[in-house]
Amino acid sequence: MGGLGNLEPGTEVPVSGKYKCVWCGTFVHADSMGRFPKIVPTVKFFRAGKTFKMCPRCGGSTGWTLIEECQPTVKWWEFWK
Numbered sequence: 001m002g003g004l005g006n007l008e009p010g011t012e013v014p015v016s017g018k019y020k021c022v023w024c025g026t027f028v029h030a031d032s033m034g035r036f037p038k039i040v041p042t043v044k045f046f047r048a049g050k051t052f053k054m055c056p057r058c059g060g061s062t063g064w065t066l067i068e069e070c071q072p073t074v075k076w077w078e079f080w081k
């Protein structure tokens with residue numbers, strides 16, 4: 001999986017697939033009860049040849065990691081609108 005982890009926004013997408021932001025939830029703070037909130041990492045579909053966008057939660061420090069290689073489908077394009 002070399003080269004398919006922690007990819008920065010603006011980097012060219014190497015393969016079409018679903019990518020997870022590795023930084024989501026990394027810097028969360030415990031609440032007053034000492035519990036850590038459950039953070040669901042941002043997962044987005046990116047198409048090969050396009051460039052990565054920023055994670056809405058992490059902005060410029062986003063790091064995208066491939067979790068599932070897949071081709072764009074009607075379903076995903078509907079999701080993307």
Ligand SMILES: [Zn+2]
Pocket residue numbers: 021022023024042055056057058059062
């Ligand atoms: Zn993120």
